[in-house]
Amino acid sequence: MIYVDADACPVKAEIERVGTRHKVQMFVVSNGGIRPSPNPLVQTIVVPDGPDVADMWIADRATKGDVVITGDIPLAARCVENGAQVLKHNGEPLTTANIGNVLATRDLMADMRAADPFRQGGGKPFSKADRSRFLDALERALRAAKG
Structure with missing residues (x-):
């Protein structure tokens, strides 16, 4: 799934x-x-408003053999812990090998933004290369999940 x-x-x-x-x-x-x-293969799930309700719905279900697509790092960490394969929107896999560092970086950046309210910038724009990388990564993840 x-x-x-x-x-x-x-x-x-x-x-x-x-x-x-x-x-x-x-x-x-x-x-x-x-x-x-x-x-018919796509089921749209609408969860109630609230912090992290969609994340909890996914994390409570995703397990080994499943693929999760998210940019939410805490959700990714829970899904990796459950054995699911996790991909960011740009195709970057989040795994047991890298999720700790990704979480730490996320927390550090949140602290830096909180300390400097004038800090500008955000993520870089989503590119055609990101889309292509994502398609390739999803293809590989689904093949691995079947195997």
């Missing part, structure tokens, strides 16, 4: 295309505002 943390996910169409090719059930989870897909 594929679980998608759908709020602010720039690769929903790509996930659906690759998941359909592999005939994998997909759960697109959000707090609402996402148009449901007519694809």
